[in-house]
Amino acid sequence: MALSGRAALVAALGVVVVLIAPQPGPALAGVCLLLAAGVLVDLLFAGAVRPLRFHRSGDTLIRLGQTATLQIVVENPGRRRVRGELRDAWPPSAGAVPRSQPVDVPPGERRRYTVTLAPARRGDRESVAVAVRSRGPLGLASRQGTHRAPWSVRVLPPFLSRKHLPSRLARLRELEGQHPALVRGQGTEFDSLREYVVGDDVRSIDWRATARRHDVVVRTWRPERDRRVLIVLDTGRTSAGRVGVAPIPLAGAVPRRGLLTPSIPGQSRPGAVSRTQDEALPAPGWPRLDWSMDAALLLAALAARAGDRVDFLAYDRAVRAWVSGASRTELLPALVNVMAPIEAELIEADAAGMVAAVLSRARHRCLVVLLTDLNAAALDEGLMPVLPQLSSRHLVLVAGVSDPLVAAMAARKGTAEQVYDAAAAERAMADRRRITARLRRHGVEVVDAAPDEIAPALADAYLALKAAGRL
Amino acid sequence: MSDLLAPQRQPGDTTAPQQPSTAVSATPRTLWRAARAPLAVALLLVVVAAATVLLGGQGRPGRYLDPDDGSLAGGRALAALLRAHGVTVDRVDSADRAAALASGDRLLLVTDAFPLTPSEVGRLADLPGDLLIVGDTGYLHVLAPEVRANRERVRERSREPRCDLPGAQAAGSAHIGGLTFSGPRGAVGCYPADDKPTLLRYASGGRTVTVVGSSGFMTNQRLDEDGNAALALNLLRGKQAVTWLVRPAPEEGESQDDETLAGPEGKSFHELMPDNVGWGVWMALIALLLTILWRGRRLGPVVAERLPVVVRAAETVEGRGRLYRARRARGTAAEALRAGALDRIVPRLGLTADAGPDAVVSAIAVRTGQDPRQIGAALYGPPPADDAGLVGLAGYLDFLEKGIQ
Missing domain, CATH: 2.60.40.10 (Immunoglobulins)
Structure with a gap:
C-alpha cells in the first residue's frame, strides 16, 4: 500500500x-x-x-x-x-x-x-x-x-567512423581493379600480362611470354584476396583511460569539480587555480576501448569488402569475445553484438596469454591488428618480451589512441606551472616515441593517432599494407 | 551499405524477453512470514521488560538527599542518626513552610537537591537561626553574601580537616570537594583543597553560617565512609531542630519544570494553555507521520547499476607535472623539454639521431641565425636556476623549433 x-x-x-x-x-x-x-x-x-x-x-x-x-x-x-x-x-x-x-x-x-x-x-x-x-x-x-x-x-557501439568508409572503399577499388600493381609481394596474385611500356619495372618482364610473342610483355599483379585479418582488442586497464571528446556523452562522464581539483590547504597553487579558470575542466571523453572499437569496426568493414577474412578477439586476462568465420554480410552485426557488453577491466592485461590465444586461433599467417595503448611501462613488461613469437609468424600492426590532452599540455608554456606540465607531457610523448621506435625495429607496424583520427589512420595503414602486398 | 551496417536482429534477441510478467511484491503471507520472527523477539523483549518492572518492586528513582528516602542517593540514614541524637528533623518542601517553622533555635539545611527560585532564596536568607548550605545551590551570593565561591571546582575525595573546627577535627577525614570558598575575616575554613577550604564556617548577625562544597558525603551511600557521618552529624546537631529543605514531590500530571515556570498568579504555562494545543500537537505529529509515509514510499525498487570507471588518461601525466611542480624539479623538466625539442628539430635538419651536440648546434645556428653559444646553452647547458629561467628556456626552445620549419 x-x-x-x-x-x-x-x-x-x-x-x-x-x-x-x-x-x-x-x-x-x-x-x-x-x-x-x-x-x-x-x-x-x-x-x-x-x-x-x-x-x-x-x-x-x-x-x-x-x-x-x-x-x-x-x-x-x-x-x-x-x-x-x-x-x-x-x-x-x-x-x-x-x-x-x-x-x-x-x-x-x-x-x-x-x-x-x-x-x-x-x-x-x-x-x-x-x-x-x-x-x-x-x-x-x-x-x-x-x-x-x-x-x-x-x-x-555507434560506429561513428562509418563516415570514412566510402572514401576508403574508393581507395580499395582503385587498388584492386583499375590499377594493377607491378610489384610482386607476398599478398599479391598474378593478374594478367600486358605490353611493356616505358617506365615499367624491368624486373616484372615475363621472359617466357616475351619469347612467345614478338613483343616485351610484363606481368601485373593485384592484391590477393582471402587474406586473414585478426583484430585483437586489449580490454585491460590501459583501455579504461578516457581520451578525446565523447561524441555521445557517457553516463557519469561529467567530472565533479571538487573531485578533480582537490585543494590542498596551506599550499598556494596559483597555477592550478588559473588552469581551472582559463581552461574549464575537460570532460573525460570516451575510454580508449570505445575509440579502438570504432577503429576496429571500420577496419573490419573495409577488410570484409576487400575480400579478406576478419576475425575478432577481445582479451585482457581471458578471452572476452571471439568472432570467427563470419560471412561478409554477417561480420559487422556479429562484431557490434559481441562488442556491446565489453567494458575495460581494471586489471593488467596478460600479454603472454593474449599472444598464446592469438597463436592458437590463427594457424595461417595473418595480419594481427592489436588495438591497445602505446604505454611504455605496460608494453615493456607485457608485450615486448612475447612480441617475437607473434611477429615471426604473423604481420603485426599495433594501433594506439593518443591523448590530445597531453599534446595540448606540451604546447602550453605560459607560466612556470604550465611549463612543468609541459615537461611531463614531453616526457610522456618521448616515452611513446621510444616504444614506437622499438616496436618498428621488431618489424611491427605502428599506428598512433588521436581519438577521432585513429579509425581512418588504421584503415589507411591497412590499405597501404594491402597495396604493398604485405598482407 | 546501410543494410550491411544495420544491426540485424538475432533470433535469440526477440524470443527471450517474451516471458510472462510475474508479480514479485510481497503478499500478506510472505510479509507475515518475514515479520513473524522479529515480532516474536520484540514481543518477548516487552514481556521480559514488563515482568522485570512488575516483579522488581517500585521502580521509583531515588530522591537525592531526602530524609525519607532509603535509596543510595537519599538521606534517610543521616536523618535517623540525627533523631537518635535527639535532634528533631523537619522535612519541608517549600520556602514558605521553612519560614513558618523558622526560629532562633533551629538550623536550616539547604542542599543542592532543592531547586531554588530567586524569590524563595530572598525569603530563606532572612530567616533566623543557623544556616547550613551544602553543595552548589547557585544562590550562594544571596544566602551567604560574605562568602565567595571560587570558580574552579575540585574533585570530591577524602580530605583531612586541617583546621580548628571541633566538629571537623573530631570527624577526621571526610569525602568532600566540589566548590572551594574564600570567606570573610574570622571565618574558619576546613578540608582545604590547594589551600582553599571546601568547608567554611563563620558567624554573621548572631547566627552561624556554614557552607560546604559538596553534598555527596551526606547520602546514604557515602555516610559510612571516612568520617562522613561524624562530620554531617557535627554540622547539623548544633541546634534543637533541623529544617531540611527537600525537593517537592511532583504532583500527578504535572512535571517539575511547569512548577518552576509558574507565573505570578501561580499558574504554569501548561495550565494557561488550552487543551486544544496539546491535542493539536499530537494531530500535527500524525500529519507529519503521514507526510513522511507519503513521501517515503517509492514506486518500485531502487535500481543499482555498475558504471564504468571515469578516469582521464591524462591524469598520470598531470600527476607527474604536479610532482615536478611540487619539487621544483627544474633539471628533470628542462631535460624533458630539451629532449622533446631535439627529437623534433634533428630530423628536420637532415641529421641522424646520433649527431653530436656540436653538429646540431652549428646546424641550428646556420638555419636560425642565432648565437651558437646561446643555442648550446639552451639545448645542452646547465638546468635553469629558477622558474623564470625555465619558462624562458621553454620559450626559447619553441622559438628555435619554429625557426626550423
Missing part, C-alpha cells in the same frame, strides 16, 4: 479541526478514525495490482545515440478499474523516459503504454521491474505492486 499526499493533507486539516474543536481529544480520535476508514475504503476498492499482466514489445537492439521505443501492454483481468501510476524501472544510464506515467485500465481490458530509452552508454540494459500504484476511489491510499517483466535492450 501507499499513502497519498491527500491523506497527509486531511491530517493537516485535522490539526485545525482539533485546535478549534470544543472537545479536542474526541475530535482527534474522530479525525483519525475518519482517516483510517477512508484509507481502508481506498485499499478495499482500489483495483487489484497483483493479477495485472504485462506484455512487452519494441526494440531490443539499438546503436548508442539512438533511442529505443518500448511498448508495455497492461492487461487488467481483475474486476475493478486500475487507475494510478506505472513505472518501468530501468538502470539510470538507460535514460528511461518518462520515469513514471499515469495508467488507467478498465477491468478486463488492455492498454498500451510507451517508454523511450535514450541509453548513455554501450552494453545490455535490463528492466528491473514494473511497479504499479492503483489509487482508491477517495484518493487517500493506493495499492502498490511490483512485477517482473523482463526485457533487455542491447546498446551497440
Whole structure:
C-alpha cells in the first residue's frame, strides 16, 4: 500500500479541526478514525495490482545515440478499474523516459503504454521491474505492486567512423581493379600480362611470354584476396583511460569539480587555480576501448569488402569475445553484438596469454591488428618480451589512441606551472616515441593517432599494407 | 551499405524477453512470514521488560538527599542518626513552610537537591537561626553574601580537616570537594583543597553560617565512609531542630519544570494553555507521520547499476607535472623539454639521431641565425636556476623549433 499526499493533507486539516474543536481529544480520535476508514475504503476498492499482466514489445537492439521505443501492454483481468501510476524501472544510464506515467485500465481490458530509452552508454540494459500504484476511489491510499517483466535492450557501439568508409572503399577499388600493381609481394596474385611500356619495372618482364610473342610483355599483379585479418582488442586497464571528446556523452562522464581539483590547504597553487579558470575542466571523453572499437569496426568493414577474412578477439586476462568465420554480410552485426557488453577491466592485461590465444586461433599467417595503448611501462613488461613469437609468424600492426590532452599540455608554456606540465607531457610523448621506435625495429607496424583520427589512420595503414602486398 | 551496417536482429534477441510478467511484491503471507520472527523477539523483549518492572518492586528513582528516602542517593540514614541524637528533623518542601517553622533555635539545611527560585532564596536568607548550605545551590551570593565561591571546582575525595573546627577535627577525614570558598575575616575554613577550604564556617548577625562544597558525603551511600557521618552529624546537631529543605514531590500530571515556570498568579504555562494545543500537537505529529509515509514510499525498487570507471588518461601525466611542480624539479623538466625539442628539430635538419651536440648546434645556428653559444646553452647547458629561467628556456626552445620549419 501507499499513502497519498491527500491523506497527509486531511491530517493537516485535522490539526485545525482539533485546535478549534470544543472537545479536542474526541475530535482527534474522530479525525483519525475518519482517516483510517477512508484509507481502508481506498485499499478495499482500489483495483487489484497483483493479477495485472504485462506484455512487452519494441526494440531490443539499438546503436548508442539512438533511442529505443518500448511498448508495455497492461492487461487488467481483475474486476475493478486500475487507475494510478506505472513505472518501468530501468538502470539510470538507460535514460528511461518518462520515469513514471499515469495508467488507467478498465477491468478486463488492455492498454498500451510507451517508454523511450535514450541509453548513455554501450552494453545490455535490463528492466528491473514494473511497479504499479492503483489509487482508491477517495484518493487517500493506493495499492502498490511490483512485477517482473523482463526485457533487455542491447546498446551497440555507434560506429561513428562509418563516415570514412566510402572514401576508403574508393581507395580499395582503385587498388584492386583499375590499377594493377607491378610489384610482386607476398599478398599479391598474378593478374594478367600486358605490353611493356616505358617506365615499367624491368624486373616484372615475363621472359617466357616475351619469347612467345614478338613483343616485351610484363606481368601485373593485384592484391590477393582471402587474406586473414585478426583484430585483437586489449580490454585491460590501459583501455579504461578516457581520451578525446565523447561524441555521445557517457553516463557519469561529467567530472565533479571538487573531485578533480582537490585543494590542498596551506599550499598556494596559483597555477592550478588559473588552469581551472582559463581552461574549464575537460570532460573525460570516451575510454580508449570505445575509440579502438570504432577503429576496429571500420577496419573490419573495409577488410570484409576487400575480400579478406576478419576475425575478432577481445582479451585482457581471458578471452572476452571471439568472432570467427563470419560471412561478409554477417561480420559487422556479429562484431557490434559481441562488442556491446565489453567494458575495460581494471586489471593488467596478460600479454603472454593474449599472444598464446592469438597463436592458437590463427594457424595461417595473418595480419594481427592489436588495438591497445602505446604505454611504455605496460608494453615493456607485457608485450615486448612475447612480441617475437607473434611477429615471426604473423604481420603485426599495433594501433594506439593518443591523448590530445597531453599534446595540448606540451604546447602550453605560459607560466612556470604550465611549463612543468609541459615537461611531463614531453616526457610522456618521448616515452611513446621510444616504444614506437622499438616496436618498428621488431618489424611491427605502428599506428598512433588521436581519438577521432585513429579509425581512418588504421584503415589507411591497412590499405597501404594491402597495396604493398604485405598482407 | 546501410543494410550491411544495420544491426540485424538475432533470433535469440526477440524470443527471450517474451516471458510472462510475474508479480514479485510481497503478499500478506510472505510479509507475515518475514515479520513473524522479529515480532516474536520484540514481543518477548516487552514481556521480559514488563515482568522485570512488575516483579522488581517500585521502580521509583531515588530522591537525592531526602530524609525519607532509603535509596543510595537519599538521606534517610543521616536523618535517623540525627533523631537518635535527639535532634528533631523537619522535612519541608517549600520556602514558605521553612519560614513558618523558622526560629532562633533551629538550623536550616539547604542542599543542592532543592531547586531554588530567586524569590524563595530572598525569603530563606532572612530567616533566623543557623544556616547550613551544602553543595552548589547557585544562590550562594544571596544566602551567604560574605562568602565567595571560587570558580574552579575540585574533585570530591577524602580530605583531612586541617583546621580548628571541633566538629571537623573530631570527624577526621571526610569525602568532600566540589566548590572551594574564600570567606570573610574570622571565618574558619576546613578540608582545604590547594589551600582553599571546601568547608567554611563563620558567624554573621548572631547566627552561624556554614557552607560546604559538596553534598555527596551526606547520602546514604557515602555516610559510612571516612568520617562522613561524624562530620554531617557535627554540622547539623548544633541546634534543637533541623529544617531540611527537600525537593517537592511532583504532583500527578504535572512535571517539575511547569512548577518552576509558574507565573505570578501561580499558574504554569501548561495550565494557561488550552487543551486544544496539546491535542493539536499530537494531530500535527500524525500529519507529519503521514507526510513522511507519503513521501517515503517509492514506486518500485531502487535500481543499482555498475558504471564504468571515469578516469582521464591524462591524469598520470598531470600527476607527474604536479610532482615536478611540487619539487621544483627544474633539471628533470628542462631535460624533458630539451629532449622533446631535439627529437623534433634533428630530423628536420637532415641529421641522424646520433649527431653530436656540436653538429646540431652549428646546424641550428646556420638555419636560425642565432648565437651558437646561446643555442648550446639552451639545448645542452646547465638546468635553469629558477622558474623564470625555465619558462624562458621553454620559450626559447619553441622559438628555435619554429625557426626550423
